[in-house]
Amino acid sequence: MRFQDPAVWLETLATDGIDVVCPHCGCRAVVSAEPDEGAYAMHWPRRFVCTGCAHVARWQPKGGISYWGGPVDPYFRLPLWLRARCCGGRTLWAFNEAHLALLAGYVGAPLRERNPQRPGLTMVARLPRWLKSAKNRDEILRTITRLNHRLAQRS
């Protein structure tokens, strides 16, 4: 099975809506982007909405600093809904269903190729070494299956 890097950036995946844990009620909530034609997607304003407790919050690019590369949403820094311990103290995480599906495709494929049209620091190119290691494949795929079950849960 062959996997070619679709050349998706982490910042692009984050505009689709990020599943997070609501800090007020523990339910699944979403951080979504509010498109602004005049700015790069990673600098668009963001909105937090929890349907469990009706909490709403806003993040503005002016004065706000985003944080990338950890198991939290980059804007409010809330724990991601899709995060799980894996491979001895590591944390496997994904922003949303599309991100998790991409990870599953990458980890499950014995043959992995770069995208010749669009090289660079794509989500796949930025994956840590432990996640790329063949000896971790089975455990990572089991963890992804667990996270897939979590996609169906609200709390």
Ligand SMILES: [Zn+2]
């Ligand atoms: Zn809530």
